[in-house]
Amino acid sequence: MDDLSNFISHFFSPAAWSFLKAIGEACMTPLGFLIWTTLLKSAILLGIILGLVSYTVYAERRVSALIQDRLGPNRVGWQGLLQPIADAAKLLFKENFTPKNANYFYFRLAPKLVMIPPILVMGVIPFGSSLFGVPMTIASINVGAIYVLAISSISVYGIVLAGWASNSKYPFLGGIRSTSQMISYELSLALSIVPVFMVVGSLNLNTIVQYQVEYGWMIAPFWPQGMSWDSLLHPTAAWQAILAGIKLRHLLLWIPLIISFFIFFVSMFAETNRLPFDLPEAEQELIGGYHTEYSSMGFALFFLGEYTAMIAGASVITTLFLGGWSFPLIPDGSHGWFWGLVNIAVFFAKIIALLFIFIWVRWTLPRFRYDQLMKLGWYFFFGLAVVNIFLTALILTYSK
Amino acid sequence: MAFVVNRKKLTLAEKLYLPAILSGLAITWKHMKRALFGKGIITMQYPEEKWDKNLPAWYRGAPTLVKDETGRERCVACQLCEFICPPRAITIEPMEIPDESRWRKVEKKPREFDIDMTRCIYCGLCEEVCPEQAIFLRKDYSITGLSRDQMVHHKDKLYEMGGVMNGLVIKWNEKK
Numbered sequence: 001m002d003d004l005s006n007f008i009s010h011f012f013s014p015a016a017w018s019f020l021k022a023i024g025e026a027c028m029t030p031l032g033f034l035i036w037t038t039l040l041k042s043a044i045l046l047g048i049i050l051g052l053v054s055y056t057v058y059a060e061r062r063v064s065a066l067i068q069d070r071l072g073p074n075r076v077g078w079q080g081l082l083q084p085i086a087d088a089a090k091l092l093f094k095e096n097f098t099p100k101n102a103n104y105f106y107f108r109l110a111p112k113l114v115m116i117p118p119i120l121v122m123g124v125i126p127f128g129s130s131l132f133g134v135p136m137t138i139a140s141i142n143v144g145a146i147y148v149l150a151i152s153s154i155s156v157y158g159i160v161l162a163g164w165a166s167n168s169k170y171p172f173l174g175g176i177r178s179t180s181q182m183i184s185y186e187l188s189l190a191l192s193i194v195p196v197f198m199v200v201g202s203l204n205l206n207t208i209v210q211y212q213v214e215y216g217w218m219i220a221p222f223w224p225q226g227m228s229w230d231s232l233l234h235p236t237a238a239w240q241a242i243l244a245g246i247k248l249r250h251l252l253l254w255i256p257l258i259i260s261f262f263i264f265f266v267s268m269f270a271e272t273n274r275l276p277f278d279l280p281e282a283e284q285e286l287i288g289g290y291h292t293e294y295s296s297m298g299f300a301l302f303f304l305g306e307y308t309a310m311i312a313g314a315s316v317i318t319t320l321f322l323g324g325w326s327f328p329l330i331p332d333g334s335h336g337w338f339w340g341l342v343n344i345a346v347f348f349a350k351i352i353a354l355l356f357i358f359i360w361v362r363w364t365l366p367r368f369r370y371d372q373l374m375k376l377g378w379y380f381f382f383g384l385a386v387v388n389i390f391l392t393a394l395i396l397t398y399s400k
Numbered sequence: 401m402a403f404v405v406n407r408k409k410l411t412l413a414e415k416l417y418l419p420a421i422l423s424g425l426a427i428t429w430k431h432m433k434r435a436l437f438g439k440g441i442i443t444m445q446y447p448e449e450k451w452d453k454n455l456p457a458w459y460r461g462a463p464t465l466v467k468d469e470t471g472r473e474r475c476v477a478c479q480l481c482e483f484i485c486p487p488r489a490i491t492i493e494p495m496e497i498p499d500e501s502r503w504r505k506v507e508k509k510p511r512e513f514d515i516d517m518t519r520c521i522y523c524g525l526c527e528e529v530c531p532e533q534a535i536f537l538r539k540d541y542s543i544t545g546l547s548r549d550q551m552v553h554h555k556d557k558l559y560e561m562g563g564v565m566n567g568l569v570i571k572w573n574e575k576k
Contacts, residue, residue, distance in 0.1 A: 066435040067428045071443040364428040365421060 037134050042123070045138065048348070049122055053307045054084035060307075060359050067363045088300070096296040099166065106165035111294065111301035113158030118305065118312035120151045125315045126206050128325050128344035129332035136325070136333070136344060137206055144205035145197065148316055149190050152271065155309060156182040159273075159290045162302070166293040174289025177279045177370070184377030185270035185277075191385035192263035195256045195392035196320050209324035213332070217323035218257045221250045249399040256392040261321045263381050263388070268317060270377070272309040275362035277373055314354035315347075322350050455539050460524045462540040463515055464562030465555070466533075472503055473559070474534030477510040481526035481535055489519035490526060513555040517543045536562060 009017045026032040058073070058080070065072030073080035098107055124144040128136030141147060156178060163175015196218060197203055200211045215221055270277040279289075291302040318324060325343040326332070333340030368376070413419045434440045444451065455461075468474055477494030495511035497504050526535050538561060545551040553561075 063432065065443075066432040069431060069435050069440050069442050071441055071445075360425065360428060360432075364424045 038138060041134070041136070041138050045122060045127065046119065049119060049308065049311060052311055052348075052351075053304050054088065056307045056310065056355055056359075057087070057304070058084050059355070060362075063356070063359045064363045067360075091296055091300040094296040096298060099168065099293050101167045102293065103165040103167065106161045107293075108298070110158045110162035110165060110290075111298045111305070113161060114155050114305035115158075115301045115308060117151050117155040117158075118308040121148050121312040122315065124148060124205055125312075125319055126209050126324055127315070127347045129334070129340055131333055131340035131344070132337055135206070136340070140204065140206045142202075142204050145193065145203045145208075145320075148205075149186075152309070152312065152316075153182065153186050155305065156186075158302075158305070162290040162294070166290070168293050170287050170292045171290045174279075174292070178273070178290060181270055181273075181277065181279055181373060181377075184374055185267045185381075188263055188377060188381035188385045189267040189271055191382070191389065192260045192267060193320055194385075194389050195260045198389070198392050198396060199253055199257070205319050205324075209319060209326060212323040213326045215250065217326075218321040219254075219261045221254055221257075249395070252395045252399055253392065256388050256395065257321070259384065259388050259391075261317075263385050264320070265317060267377075267381065268313040269358070269361070270373070272313050272358075273306060274310065274358055276365045276368055278367060279370060279373060310355060310358055311351060314351045314358070317354060318347065318350045322354075452539065459539050459541075460522045460537040462517065462522075462538060462543055462553070462561065463520065463524075463526055463535055463558075464538045464540075465513060465535055465558040466562040466565035467559060469564060469566045471564075472506075473509050474532050474565075475510050475513065476506055476532050476534070477508040477513075478531065480529045480531065484525045484529045486523060486525065487519040487521050489516045489521075490514070491516075510555060513558060515553045515558065516551065517545075517553055518548060518551045533565070536565065538562065 012020065027036050061083075062072040062080070073083040076082040076086045098104055123138045124141055124147050126135075126137040126140070130136055159178040159182075160175045163171040163173075163178065166172070196208065199218075200208050202208065202211075212218060269275070273279075291299055294302060325347040327343075327346045330342055330346065331339050333343055431440070465473070465475055477492055479492050479494065482488075482490045482492045491512070491514045492510050493512040494508050497506055497509055503509075522537065524537050527537050540561060543551070
């Protein structure tokens with residue numbers, strides 16, 4: 001190591017070399033280490049997310065085509081895999097048009113407000129256990145879940161601003177619809193996950209994942225930590241481990257958690273403006289809704305923002321209900337960097353599976369009518385979520 | 401008189417809407433699985449695969465001029481097609497047939513016959529109006545060009561596309 005650093009030092013002037021050494025040493029202090037690992041994690045995660053976003057668009061087009069007995073984009077590159085790049089290049093070179101009577105500042109601000117919040121949400125999601133001892137969460141904060149709810153509802157401002165600043169009737173209608181839809185679903189979205197916090201006793205997403213590692217996933221509380229490869233070799237031990245995992249309390253808590261998962265999952269469709277609830281866009285009625293007046297990258301940001309929101313939503317669902325990065329029989333990152341990478345892969349595999357469900361549902365269901373949407377949100381989900389909280393409280397109190 | 405529509409009483413399963421969603425998902429899944437293995441896909445890869453052989457006899461493609469079996473230009477430059485053409489795509493410049501020609505009895509033939517394919521709407525009125533059965537809409541539908549000039553079909557091109565038409569023609573086909 002010293003030989004190597006001596007060798008490298010020949011390429012720099014003494015002053016520059018000492019400066020580099022100082023930076024290197026600063027990187028090894030706890031604070032410096034935290035800063036550069038966080039920056040590196042953020043950059044890599046952003047890269048993964050943006051790549052995933054463009055290929056979700058591609059997947060959406062291919063899957064929808066298959067569902068409708070078509071082929072979808074298959075010309076650019078092998079099986080059309082370069083299509084997202086071609087689309088991005090096309091959108092970049094188009095004219096970024098602003099209508100004459102639009103409010104320029106808000107008109108330009110709106111697309112950014114749609115794109116940025118879902119990316120910010122990813123900041124608190126534990127997307128892996130740990131890699132080389134570095135925890136795979138950008139910010140493990142104690143109000144993680146509240147932060148997620150708060151930040152993800154900012155994107156409604158983007159849609160409302162777009163609708164208003166465009167100074168045009170269809171975007172305006174889309175903006176209004178979006179506001180009322182978001183308000184109705186935001187409530188049940190937030191209330192539906194309260195049982196999870198009651199069961200875990202923490203809002204920190206890392207703690208929630210850790211709870212699921214110990215007691216099994218929220219929607220399938222069956223595999224306890226005792227399950228390992230060793231125990232599989234001894235059937236009796238494995239059977240005992242499974243039996244030890246099944247407790248009356250867990251089975252009872254399973255009921256409210258399934259309800260909670262169901263409400264959260266459906267509300268997430270409304271939150272991300274996906275098809276059964278895509279009233280703000282409603283291509284057939286509102287000509288695209290809030291983004292009617294946008295072109296070029298403005299439109300691209302709305303379009304990609306929807307998919308980024310899908311990914312953020314899928315990762316929140318994964319973290320809260322599907323065990324985050326954990327998978328039965330797979331150890332966490334403290335057993336070596338390979339398992340750390342496997343954990344990250346498991347997390348993204350779960351996200352991709354959820355994204356597929358999002359796409360699948362979109363190309364199956366027709367759009368809800370406006371009053372049906374309101375009724376579902378206010379009468380059904382809101383009430384169910386509140387009752388669910390009390391049900392969880394009862395089970396927690398009376399089952400030990 | 402009041403007309404009462406009897407609404408069907410929904411069962412709980414129908415009210416919940418979930419079984420319907422699940423059966424819908426099953427249908428789309430079935431289609432996707434089938435299409436994934438290349439079965440039941442109805443997409444036609446256009447430039448490579450074409451549907452030309454299935455075009456009906458009365459298909460209205462690009463208008464063309466035809467010659468008869470003796471090689472005579474059927475068009476007598478009466479200009480009826482030019483007058484009836486709704487988008488005014490046809491421009492004809494007539495000339496007299498010289499006395500020494502075998503067809504001097506016909507008196508006129510076109511010197512220039514231009515059809516502007518950027519204007520043509522493929523309505524087929526020129527074909528219907530032609531008293532000499534000289535202009536026909538053929539099956540060419542992919543008319544392309546890099547400039548407006550290239551999109552104007554001159555006389556040579558029209559005869560090349562039209563070729564020779566023998567005997568009776570389907571001018572009065574009721575489906576045309």
